[in-house]
Amino acid sequence: MPEYDYxxxxxxxxxxxxxxxxxxxxxxxxxxxxxxxxxxxxxxxLACNTASAKALRTIQQMNLPQSNDPTRRVLGVxxxxxxxxxxxxxxxxxxxxxxxxxxxxxxxxLEVHKLFPDIKVTGLACPMWVPLVENNEFRxxxxxxxxxxxxxxxxxxxxxxxxxxxxxxxxPLLIDKIKQFTxxxxxxxxxxxxxxxxxxxxxxxxxxxxxxxxKSNSCRFLTTESPGKxxxxxxxxxxxxNIKVESITLE
Numbered sequence: 648m649p650e651y652d653y654x655x656x657x658x659x660x661x662x663x664x665x666x667x668x669x670x671x672x673x674x675x676x677x678x679x680x681x682x683x684x685x686x687x688x689x690x691x692x693l694a695c696n697t698a699s700a701k702a703l704r705t706i707q708q709m710n711l712p713q714s715n716d717p718t719r720r721v722l723g724v725x726x727x728x729x730x731x732x733x734x735x736x737x738x739x740x741x742x743x744x745x746x747x748x749x750x751x752x753x754x755x756x757l758e759v760h761k762l763f764p765d766i767k768v769t770g771l772a773c774p775m776w777v778p779l780v781e782n783n784e785f786r787x788x789x790x791x792x793x794x795x796x797x798x799x800x801x802x803x804x805x806x807x808x809x810x811x812x813x814x815x816x817x818x819p820l821l822i823d824k825i826k827q828f829t830x831x832x833x834x835x836x837x838x839x840x841x842x843x844x845x846x847x848x849x850x851x852x853x854x855x856x857x858x859x860x861x862k863s864n865s866c867r868f869l870t871t872e873s874p875g876k877x878x879x880x881x882x883x884x885x886x887x888x889n890i891k892v893e894s895i896t897l898e
Contacts, residue, residue, distance in 0.1 A: 648847060652861045654686055658897065659872035663777045664697040665746025665815070672748065676702035677710060678897040680721055682869075684714070689859040691721045692846065696745055696814045696838075699723030700752035720856060727845030728812060728838050729758035735834060736766060740807040743770040744797060745814030746777065755814060769805040773797045773818075780817040785824070794821060795828040802830075812836045868892045 656679055658664075664672050676698040683691050693699045703723040711717055732741055743755045749772075756768040775793040779785045802808060811833055813819055819837040826835060850857040870877035874892035881887055 648843070650862045650864055652863055652865045652867075654683060654688055654867045654869065656683055656869045656895075657871070657877060659870050659877055661871065663746070663781065663817075664695060664701075665748045665777055666774070667697075667748065669701045669748075669752075672697055672701040673705055675897070677706060680706060680710075682895065682897055684716070684719055687861075689716075689719050690856055691719075692842070693721065693723045694816055694842075696724060696754075696816065697748040699725045700749045700754035718855075722846070722849070724816075724838050724842050725754050725758050725814075727842045728814070728836070729755065729762055730845065731836070731841045732759055732766065732810065732812070733763045735836065736810040738807045738809040739763075739765050740767045740769070740805050740809060742801045742805065742808040742811040743768060743814045744773050744776075744801065744811060744818060745770065747772040747774055749814050755812070767805065767807075769801065769808065770814075771797060771801045771804065773815075776821060777815065777817045780820050785820045790821065790824055791828075794824045798825065798828050808833060810834045810836060813838065869895050871895060871897055 658675060658679055661675055664675065667675075676693065680691050693703055703721065706721050711719065711721065741759070743750070745755070749755070750770040755770060759766055759768050776797070779790050779793065784790055801811070809832065811829065813822070813825070813836065816838070818825070819839065822835060822837060829835060850860070868877070868881065868890055870892055872894070874894050877892045878890060881890055881892070
């Protein structure tokens with residue numbers, strides 16, 4: 648959807664969120680949402696599984712109705728991922744690899760079972776994977792041990808799994824190694840494409856929101872960290888170079 652305008656806000660100074668408490672993740676996420684609203688965004692996507700798991704529902708049910716403009720919307724990444732699972736798994740056994748916070752929240756089993764009560768969901772926290780990505784070690788031989796370890800543990804917990812969801816936006820950078828240590832009959836689901844398709848469908852169904860989203864093909868990058876460090880991360884995560892980054896404060 649290149650015609651839309653985007654503001655990308657990375658709370659890089661306080662990430663990763665995966666090990667933080669529900670209260671802290673909610674507070675940080677709400678600050679980011681309010682900042683994006685103040686910058687004119689009518690629709691915000693929480694492109695983080697931990698934020699979607701720990702903060703989204705409260706923001707939707709409590710903060711939005713009490714805001715100055717209750718017609719604004721905040722969406723997450725867990726529901727769109729859950730919606731696609733039913734047409735992918737044949738054994739009806741799926742695995743979720745995610746942060747400790749996302750696994751502890753039980754958000755994936757709850758969302759999947761709302762749509763597909765017959766699917767068995769097995770989740771496993773992978774506490775070493777985010778540090779590997781954050782420290783740009785995800786391509787290193789040293790990452791192999793930790794990737795294989797968590798995949799083996801997941802499949803030991805449920806050998807019937809035929810679909811694994813990467814329930815963290817860091818994990819797709821490890822996808823080559825994940826595929827290397829996963830049996831070939833198991834499908835690996837990275838969220839980006841499914842979330843993008845879900846957003847397109849959402850805007851097609853909510854024409855009033857689509858009309859409020861400006862379309863001049865612009866992209867603005869904000870970070871709570873130093874712009875220089877963010878630009879280095881952007882070359883890895885966003886696959887873009889020579890981008891202009893602005894530093895902001897969230898409160």
